[in-house]
Amino acid sequence: MQIYKVGGAVRDRLLGKPVTDIDWVVVGASTEEMLAQGYRPVGADFPVFLHPKSGEEYALARTERKSGSGYGGFTFHASPEVTLEEDLIRRDLTINAMAEDDQQNLTDPYHGQRDLEDRILRHVSPAFAEDPLRVLRVARFAARYAELGFTVAPETLELMRQLSESGELQALTAERSWKEISRALMEDQPQVFIEVLRQCGALKVLMPEVDALFGVPQPEIHHPEIDSGIHTLSVLEQSALHKQPLTVRWACLLHDLGKGLTPKEEWPRHIAHEHTGLKLIKAVNERFKAPKDCQELALLVGQYHTHGHRALELKASTLLELLQSFDVYRRPQRFEEFIIACEMDARGRKGLEQRSYPQADYLRGAANEARGVAVQPLLEKGLKGPELGEALKRERLKALKAYKEAYTS
Template sequence: MQIFKVGGAVRDRLLGKPVTDIDWVVVGATTEEMLAQGYRPVGSDFPVFLHPKSGEEYALARTERKSGRGYGGFTFHASPEVTLEEDLIRRDLTINAMAEDDQQNLTDPYHGQRDLEARILRHVSPAFAEDPLRVLRVARFAARYAGLGFTVAPETLELMRQLSESGELEALTAERSWKEISRALLEDQPQVFIQVLRDCGALKVLMPEVDALFGVPQPEAHHPEIDTGLHTLSVLEQSALHQQPLTVRWACLLHDLGKGLTPEEEWPRHIAHEHTGLKLIKAVNERFKAPKDCQELALLVGKYHTHGHRALELKASTLLELLQSFDVYRRPQRFEEFIAACEMDARGRKGLEQRSYPQADYLRGAAKVAREVAVQPLLEKGFKGPELGEALKRERLKALKSYKENA
């Protein structure tokens, strides 16, 4: 029995990055031998075990063969005869197909170290094209390592293009897709993830609503970058630079989908794109079964982001309506995330990345004023039920009018 550290742990050590998750491969062992040594089996698809003390995952060396559509369409074969090289060749990228023993002696049959040094994301073998999930994974790695200068090898991008055109991407489950998308959006350069998906034709399959934004012009006065797709990438880039949470990044990606529906004869204006985009945002949310908080914020940002930009001009009644829509009294954090998304939208414009966004503090102040209106005096006056709600609304409107006059 031989045990090797494999995959990301080896890659990140060689890159000088912190190693978080460690995967192990066991060569020359049987399931019975693993159980006899106290390893606990997990999953039913293939032989993976938890170490009796560390809890880390140890997998028996295995080969795989395509047997159906999608990410799950594989049959696995694990036996003591399977070599380390045979196990490594089924992996996605050369930089993930390296192993080392307990003395840090490197096994690198597919030249992963060379590709690390050349900053190239390259597939290990033609079997790469059998797994559609790898399109998303490679795009995610491109987003993670773009800052180090990594790019996707042209021949790998070509295989990704073939996969995108094959219909295999449609076989991915919403859960698997969302897992990759959400992880990619939280990388340092999530805009690279979207760009790579677009480069290989996967974006128009997975998110045609986002793909449709490229080539759609906007008024240059407000959007020096002009192209709506490029603007979306810039907004996403800003959300990462400002370390926004996943909810905000997802809303940033989807906020302008309505502009993809504007008839060409109306370009570059996009009247009521906030409302026309809602059905598209809802469709993307449902396609990937995004978490509820991500779904809700994306819809609210899509509907109200121009209100955020025009906050200083809004009438007190419109301001109150905005605050009520977000339920700022019980869910203040959601409104804070809305403000963040609006600010990222304002900064995601060519040459305007550093500009100030006074609307943010103005909106925070308005929410504070509305929240501070006390209910008790109204109860003491005898208001209750729907009448109490209306009286509270009047008091909040009065407070917001005063806030607006003194701002």
């Protein structure tokens, strides 16, 4: 029995990056031997065991054969005869197909170290094209290592293109797709993930609503970058630069989908794109079964982001309606994330990345004013039910009018 550290742990050590997760492969052992040494079995599909002391996962070296469609369409074979090289060749990228023993002696049959040095993301074997999830994984790695200058090898991009055209991407489950998408959006350069998906044709399969934005012009006076797709990538980039949470990044990606529906004869204007885009945002949310908080914020940002930009011009009554829509009294964090998404939208424009956004503080102040209206005096007047609600609304409107007047005077 020989045990090797494999995959990401080896890759990141060689890159000088922190190693978080460690994968272990056991060569030359049987299930019975693992059990005899106290390893606990997990995983129904192939032999994986938990170390009796550390609890880390150890997998028997295995080969795999395509037996169906999608991510799960594989038959695995694990036995003591499977070599380390046979196990490594089934992996996605050369930089993930390296192993090292407990003395840090490197096994690198597919030249992963060379590709690390050349900053290339390259598939290990033609079997890469058997797993559609790898399209998303490679795009995610491209986003993760873009800052180091990594690019996808042309021949790998071509395989990704073939996968995108094969119909295999549709076999991916919403859960598996969302796991990759959400992880990619939390990388330092998530816009690269979208760019790579677009380059290989996967974006128009997975998110045709986002793909449709490219080539759609916007008024240059507001959008020096002009192209709606490029603007979306820039907004997403800003959200990552400012270390925003997944909810904000997802909303930034989807906020302008309505512009893809604007008839060409109306370009570059996009009247009411906030409302026309809602059905598209809802469709993307449901397609990937995004978490509820991501879904809600994306829809609210899509509908109200232009309200955010025009905050200083809004009538007090419109401002109150906006605050009510977000339920700022019980869910203040959601409104804060809306404000941030609006600011990322304003900054995601060519040459305007450093612009100030006074609307943010104005909206925060308005929310505080509305929340500050006391309920107790109204209760003491004997108001309850709908009467109480209307009275509270009137008091909040009065507070917002005073706030607006003081702010603009």
